[in-house]
Amino acid sequence: MIQLYQSLFLLAYVFMQSEATTVQADYEALVAAERAFGRQAKSDGIRRAFLDNLDEQSVVFLNQNFVAGQTVYDRQPDGSGLLSWRPAYAEISASGDFGYTTGPYEFSRRATDDEPTVFGQYTSVWHKTETGRWKVLIDFGCNHGKPNQTETPLPAPDQFGTKKTATIDTAITNRELSLADSTFASTARQSGLRAAYQLILPNTDSLRILHAGHRPYKGLAAREKLGTLPQVTQVQTLRAVTSRAGDLGYTYGFVIFNEKRRGYLRIWRKRNNGWQLAQEVFAEAD
Numbered sequence: 001m002i003q004l005y006q007s008l009f010l011l012a013y014v015f016m017q018s019e020a021t022t023v024q025a026d027y028e029a030l031v032a033a034e035r036a037f038g039r040q041a042k043s044d045g046i047r048r049a050f051l052d053n054l055d056e057q058s059v060v061f062l063n064q065n066f067v068a069g070q071t072v073y074d075r076q077p078d079g080s081g082l083l084s085w086r087p088a089y090a091e092i093s094a095s096g097d098f099g100y101t102t103g104p105y106e107f108s109r110r111a112t113d114d115e116p117t118v119f120g121q122y123t124s125v126w127h128k129t130e131t132g133r134w135k136v137l138i139d140f141g142c143n144h145g146k147p148n149q150t151e152t153p154l155p156a157p158d159q160f161g162t163k164k165t166a167t168i169d170t171a172i173t174n175r176e177l178s179l180a181d182s183t184f185a186s187t188a189r190q191s192g193l194r195a196a197y198q199l200i201l202p203n204t205d206s207l208r209i210l211h212a213g214h215r216p217y218k219g220l221a222a223r224e225k226l227g228t229l230p231q232v233t234q235v236q237t238l239r240a241v242t243s244r245a246g247d248l249g250y251t252y253g254f255v256i257f258n259e260k261r262r263g264y265l266r267i268w269r270k271r272n273n274g275w276q277l278a279q280e281v282f283a284e285a286d
Contacts, residue, residue: 021162021163022160022161022162022163023092023093023094023096023160023161023162023163024160025096026092026096026097026099026128026163027090027092027099027157027160029128029134030090030092030099030101030126030134031087031090031101031154033053033126033134034087034090034101034124034126035086035087037049037053037124037136038084038085038086040052040053041082041083041084041085042082042084045078045079046073046076046079046081046083047073047076047077047078047079048078050069050073050139051070051073051074053135053136054069054070054073054135054136054139055069055127055129055135055136055137056070057137058070058135058136058137058138058139059137059138059139059239059252060072060138060139060140061139061140061141061252061263061265061283064261064263064283064284065263066238066252066263069136069139080109080110080111081107081108081109081110081111082107082108082110082111083105083106083107084105084106084107084116085103085104085105085106085122086103086104086153086154087101087102087103087154088102088103088104088151088152088153088154088216089101089102089103089154089155089206089208090102090154091248091267091278092248093243093244093245093247093248094161094162094163094164094243094245094247094248095163095164095165095167095243095244095245095247096128096163097127097128097243097244098125098126098127098128098243098244098245098248099125099126099248100123100124100125100126100248100250100267100279101123101124101126102121102122102123102124102208102210102279103121103122103151103154104119104120104121104122104147104151105119105120105121105122105141106118106119107119116146118143119143119144119145119146119147120141120142120143120144120212121141121142121144121210121215121216121281122139122140122141123139123140123141123210123265123267123279123281124136124138124139124140125137125138125241125250125267127243137241138241138250138252138265140252140263140265140281140283141281141283142210142211142212142213142281142282142283142284143212143213143284144212144213144214144215145213147215151216164245167244167245168244168245168246170241170242170243170244170246173242173246173249173270174240174241174242174249175240176242176275177240177241177242177249177251177268177275178237178239178240178251180200180268180274180275181235181237181240181251181253181266182235182237183199184196184197184199184200184235185235185237185255187199188231188235189233189234189235192231193226193227193229193231194226194227197226197227197277200268200275200276200277201223201226201276201277202269202271202276202277202278203271203276205269205271205276205278206218206219206278207219207222207223207277207278207279208222208278208279208280209222209225209226209279209280210279210280210281210282211225211280211281211282212262212282212283212284213284226280229257230257230258231257231258233256233257233258233259234254234255234256235253235254235255235256236253236254236255237251237252237253238252238253238254239251239252239253246270247269247270248267248268248269248270248278249267249268249270249275250265250266250267250268251265251266251268252264252265252266255282262282262283262284263282263283264280264281264282264283265279265280265281266279266280266281267279267280
């Protein structure tokens with residue numbers, strides 16, 4: 001009997017240890033933070049919700065420019081519009097304190113309107129602050145026409161990665177990611193976009209492409225879309241930010257296609273000691 005209790009205790013201990021060493025709880029907290037953000041926008045209004053959920057150092061893309069998020073919404077008057085959104089995909093770093101969500105959004109000029117007038121896709125990168133609360137580092141969206149079908153709800157991941165508590169020097173990984181973004185840009189100018197994307201496309205991981213005026217491209221459709229883009233003439237990378245595990249990050253800036261400037265946001269994963277594209281977002285041309 002004692003041996004049986006010991007075996008059961010050992011199994012329970014192993015189970016608890018395996019649960020504790022994954023990022024499942026962190027992933028669920030990230031998604032919960034995004035959903036709570038959306039609920040607050042409905043209950044308290046857009047301005048209050050963004051002020052409460054944007055980080056002090058956050059950036060948003062507005063009127064064709066990257067601007068300080070807190071400053072923008074602090075100066076914005078309370079309005080009657082209704083902005084609603086929900087995550088359709090989420091991913092988290094092995095550090096458990098850095099991740100992003102993306103999905104559809106709708107905007108109605110008045111909360112009482114039955115039909116939204118603006119549709120699009122949002123992407124928000126989050127991090128967990130020292131107080132333990134999730135805050136948005138960058139919020140970036142692109143518009144498209146009214147969808148003819150509802151986007152698939154957020155799927156539950158098949159498995160969760162092991163959590164890594166050891167941290168690295170993010171100043172180094174930030175420079176590495178900035179270099180990867182710059183190398184992509186120089187290759188695009190010299191050899192064309194197809195050659196540039198071949199350097200950073202994932203081998204097996206998911207890929208999402210969000211371009212203004214289009215519904216999301218995923219998987220094979222995303223790869224095919226990237227092969228049809230016009231020639232890049234100029235790229236300006238403004239910033240690169242990585243997780244404390246050094247496995248997930250983002251870059252943002254401006255790209256010029258056919259003399260038209262667009263804002264971009266790229267989400268990157270580090271695989272096999274190299275940075276690979278996870279998601280790319282292009283805003284409308286100015």
